Amino acid sequence: MFVGKTDKEKEEGTKQTLAAVETLEGALRECSKGKPFFGGDNVGYVDVVLGGMVAWMQGTMALCGVELLHATKTPLLLAWIERFGELEPAKVVLPKVDRLVDFAKMKRAQRTLI
Template sequence: MNQASWSKTEGEKAEGNKQATAALRTLEAALRDISKGKPFFGGDSAGYVDIVLGGLLAGVRAMEAMLGVKAFDPVTMPLLAAWADHFGALDAVVAVMPDVSKLVELFITMHAHIAAEAATAN
């Protein structure tokens, strides 16, 4: 999603979306195979893989808000969507999860800064 969001051309955006979708399909398949129907990659409780991927969850949610898309769409990625809901609801996660609206503000500021630097470099 990152390449898709920062890209300049429609071709770059399309390629970024294609790569992100392929990666998410791989994660969806891995969750299906590893969890054996349980809510987490680790089974009934969050394990290492859940924690590592969960560290990206707030950023993904911010990108979803900025781009108006759902990375963990319940229709196309039902297992990942359920996983994100389960993981995000854990007490330990709720206590430390960054505020998505603040991340959106940060990403917008970063994007403006990068665009300004690129404009002065040309």
């Protein structure tokens, strides 16, 4: 989706990414059992690992024109992202989405020059 060279490659990457997001939504539903995080009431390993991807997921619309997270398709993930982003440690370490998007666009431009 991000690095496909042809429209077909990008389309296939998009399909795979959307399928993965649906899987994450199901995993959150199953693992959390209605609690705030994948592991339950407290942040666990899966939350931390996935938390590192939050800014990328949020920046996908600007980078690829694809909305990964949607209120009707991924309501649990959207709520999880909001909760995770409100944690003080997350506020300190997570990159700002607009800065990440600018960085990714710069890297894309560099690749096209090579």
